[in-house]
Amino acid sequence: MATPVTPRTCGGCIACCKALEVFEGNFRKAAGEWCPHCAVGRGCGIYRDRPLVCEAFRCEWLKGWGGENERPDRTKVIPDFHKEGLFLDGILQMWEVAEGALERPFARRTTREVLSRGIVVAHLRLSGKKFLFVPPGDALPDEVLKALKEERIELAIL
Secondary structure, X not given: OOOOOOOOOOOOOOOHHHHOOEEEXXXXXXXXXXXXXXXXXXXXXXXXXXXXXXXXXXXXXXXXXXXXXXXXXHHOEEXXXXXXXXXXXXXXXXXXXXXOHHHOHXXXXXXXXXXXXXXXXXXXXXXXXXXXXXXXXXXXXXXXXXXXXXXXXXXXXX
């Protein structure tokens, strides 16, 4: 008989409270800034009334990806996979929680692994800079290149 998998919870992780941008109704929080409702060690001060985007967000670690030591508050990187949009095979967005985290071994190893599977990777830095890594041999259509330029996203090589 298979051992049931225990669902993961955020626990003490509040990484998304800093890294992610939230614009919903009258609430505005820029990426890279701590949410004013986040209390370190306690979590969300408006948990029951938090924005829907916060309620719906589930990083890949919560969905079972990575080991216990790879929780976003430990790696300082939030993995967030999307299968819709310009990239048919999906895109792994890696949100930086602490300056320089996307240059550390965890982020570099993860980026290489995901690229080797033919999936595009985006690094979203705290500074606001955005970098797109494309699997070797893949070419981007002109409309994607145009969109990247408009969004000020730089193509990068690992």
